[in-house]
Amino acid sequence: MFGNYLIGLREGLEASLVVCILVAYLVKTENRAALRPVWLGIGIACAISLAFGALLTFGTQELTFEAQELLGGSLSIISVGLVTWMVFWMKRTARHLKGELEGKLDAALAMGTGALVATAFLAVGREGLETALFVWASVRASGEGSSAPLIGVLLGIATAILLGWLFYRGALKINLAKFFRWTGGMLVIVAAGVLAYGVHDLQEAGFLGGLRDKAFDISSAIPPDSWYGVLLKGVFNFQPDPTVYQLVVWGLYLVVVLGLFLAPAGSGRGSAAPAPAKQSAGTPPRG
Numbered sequence: 001m002f003g004n005y006l007i008g009l010r011e012g013l014e015a016s017l018v019v020c021i022l023v024a025y026l027v028k029t030e031n032r033a034a035l036r037p038v039w040l041g042i043g044i045a046c047a048i049s050l051a052f053g054a055l056l057t058f059g060t061q062e063l064t065f066e067a068q069e070l071l072g073g074s075l076s077i078i079s080v081g082l083v084t085w086m087v088f089w090m091k092r093t094a095r096h097l098k099g100e101l102e103g104k105l106d107a108a109l110a111m112g113t114g115a116l117v118a119t120a121f122l123a124v125g126r127e128g129l130e131t132a133l134f135v136w137a138s139v140r141a142s143g144e145g146s147s148a149p150l151i152g153v154l155l156g157i158a159t160a161i162l163l164g165w166l167f168y169r170g171a172l173k174i175n176l177a178k179f180f181r182w183t184g185g186m187l188v189i190v191a192a193g194v195l196a197y198g199v200h201d202l203q204e205a206g207f208l209g210g211l212r213d214k215a216f217d218i219s220s221a222i223p224p225d226s227w228y229g230v231l232l233k234g235v236f237n238f239q240p241d242p243t244v245y246q247l248v249v250w251g252l253y254l255v256v257v258l259g260l261f262l263a264p265a266g267s268g269r270g271s272a273a274p275a276p277a278k279q280s281a282g283t284p285p286r287g
Contacts, residue, residue, distance in 0.1 A: 008156020
């Protein structure tokens with residue numbers, strides 16, 4: 001449940017911040033008349049996201065077991081890819097998000113009502129569709145037949161809406177860079193579990209082999225129906241008897257993605273930037 005709460009909180013807060021920036025900018029620039037089309041675009045984005053989630057939930061029930069597992073595994077892997085991209089995108093652009101959205105609003109104000117609706121829809125809709133897909137995959141991975149994962153997501157979204165309102169009113173100030181860094185790291189851990197579950201789905205569908213090749217089996221030590229087994233599955237999508245493929249994919253994703261995410265922003269190619277400046281102090285570079 002905590003893992004799904006984290007998804008709802010993280011994704012919901014990003015959408016809430018986008019809405020806060022849009023609304024606050026229009027109020028600040030005395031363009032209150034533009035609030036109606038902006039809220040219309042936000043409403044359309046929320047409705048489409050909910051419809052997409054409902055389609056994923058109810059639209060696959062008539063499929064065969066193999067088709068359900070194939071679709072579920074494929075969408076789980078896609079959702080992990082989208083969330084991974086989102087985590088790194090937010091890390092890279094969080095500082096400039098406000099200016100970027102305000103620039104788009106200025107252009108939309110000059111173009112008219114339709115542009116305002118489209119700007120708000122695109123700004124919130126991307127977050128909504130990503131959230132619907134990843135929530136569906138995570139709920140499927142952590143608790144089929146249980147309402148706890150969905151309750152966790154809804155509580156996370158409700159918390160995000162409350163935090164967004166407090167931000168807008170100026171009643172709450174936190175270090176968003178640190179917040180997104182910590183929640184982003186935890187979300188990567190959750191995504192690793194969803195990815196491993198997606199691989200298991202593909203194995204059950206017969207798309208991948210190795211379903212009977214277990215990496216280990218500690219079900220006797222951590223029974224899946226025990227309170228701590230349920231807790232581990234709800235938070236980390238832990239499975240006491242993963243296949244070799246699941247364990248390898250989980251480990252590789254976690255080491256590579258978490259390592260890159262936690263690496264300092266100045267590491268990599270950016271650290272080599274001062275070299276040309278040092279050379280210019282002496283002889284000029286060769287042509």
